[in-house]
Amino acid sequence: MGPDGSYTLAEGVRQRSFRNDWLFSYQPTPGTVLFAGYGNALSNTADPLGRSLQRTRDGFFMKLSYLFRL
Numbered sequence: 001m002g003p004d005g006s007y008t009l010a011e012g013v014r015q016r017s018f019r020n021d022w023l024f025s026y027q028p029t030p031g032t033v034l035f036a037g038y039g040n041a042l043s044n045t046a047d048p049l050g051r052s053l054q055r056t057r058d059g060f061f062m063k064l065s066y067l068f069r070l
Helices: none
Strands: 016-027 032-044 054-065
Touching: none
Parallel strands: none
Antiparallel strands: 016 032, 032 054
16 A cells, blocks of 8 residues: 555566475384474575576475383
8 A cells, every 4th residue: 555545556476386295104013103394495595587497495305203011
């Protein structure tokens, strides 16, 4: 909204992005499980109309869970 109360058109924003996530799980016995995952993000922030994507973020995680039985 303008200072005099009039409305103005918003400018368009164009950005290309892609996100890829992988999850691996391994359960050797009931109650024991291993999770491992990887994810990355790609975006085109420099030239929104171009076709090339640049890697912007990477991530890796691992989790091990074990159930103690008495």
